[in-house]
Amino acid sequence: MSTTTEQKGFVLWFTGLSGAGKTTIADVVEARLKHRGSKIEVLDGDVVRTHLSKGLGFSREDRDTNIARIAFVANLLARNEVPVITAAISPYRETRDAARDLIGDGKFIEIHIATPLEECEKRDVKGLYAKARAGEIKEFTGISDPYEEPLDPEIKIDTTDHEPHDSADIILEYLEVNGFLAPAGELEGALA
Numbered sequence: 263m264s265t266t267t268e269q270k271g272f273v274l275w276f277t278g279l280s281g282a283g284k285t286t287i288a289d290v291v292e293a294r295l296k297h298r299g300s301k302i303e304v305l306d307g308d309v310v311r312t313h314l315s316k317g318l319g320f321s322r323e324d325r326d327t328n329i330a331r332i333a334f335v336a337n338l339l340a341r342n343e344v345p346v347i348t349a350a351i352s353p354y355r356e357t358r359d360a361a362r363d364l365i366g367d368g369k370f371i372e373i374h375i376a377t378p379l380e381e382c383e384k385r386d387v388k389g390l391y392a393k394a395r396a397g398e399i400k401e402f403t404g405i406s407d408p409y410e411e412p413l414d415p416e417i418k419i420d421t422t423d424h425e426p427h428d429s430a431d432i433i434l435e436y437l438e439v440n441g442f443l444a445p446a447g448e449l450e451g452a453l454a
């Protein structure tokens with residue numbers, strides 16, 4: 263079937279607290295999509311802040327500018343059939359909704375990595391929560407800055423119940439069920 267080689271553009275828009283697991287899960291999804299022969303580009307929040315958004319801080323205005331830039335690039339890619347994963351905290355609902363409007367409801371897949379704050383703080387992989395609690399970092403999401411949870415995300419995953427590979431399974435299954443990705447084995451079946 264020729265449809266198996268068609269590539270559709272979409273954006274997997276990850277949102278969640280620092281340390282929730284966005285980058286970790288994005289890495290697994292990226293590898294799994296590549297393995298399946300899909301194109302995929304990742305716009306990771308931390309990486310974007312060292313290049314595209316270098317110099318921006320963490321005020322509401324700067325956070326919104328950062329997210330608007332990520333949405334702008336994600337849209338350029340997705341409209342040219344390049345799937346994208348964005349992995350930035352993106353704490354404000356209004357700003358995420360603006361990204362959804364730009365990219366288009368049919369291509370925008372909001373994924374709330376809904377790991378509770380206590381778990382993120384317990385992990386504290388980068389030591390940032392300890393610094394935020396000590397007042398050494400201001401405007402830290404979840405501690406001294408807001409995080410507005412998505413009201414109706416396409417996918418919601420709490421990583422306290424799911425290993426990264428399980429989370430990737432949930433996301434890939436969503437893509438298959440919704441026609442963004444040919445089911446695994448279909449290509450092999452078509453070639454047999």
Ligand code: ADP
Pocket residue numbers: 278279280281282283284285286287349375385387421422424425426
């Ligand atoms: P974020 O991108 O959301 O800031 P990261 O992916 O950078 O989060 O960090 C999440 C950390 O939590 C990683 O060190 C990861 O190994 C760890 N972790 C522990 N359990 C899980 C899990 N079930 N799913 C995802 N990450 C997990």
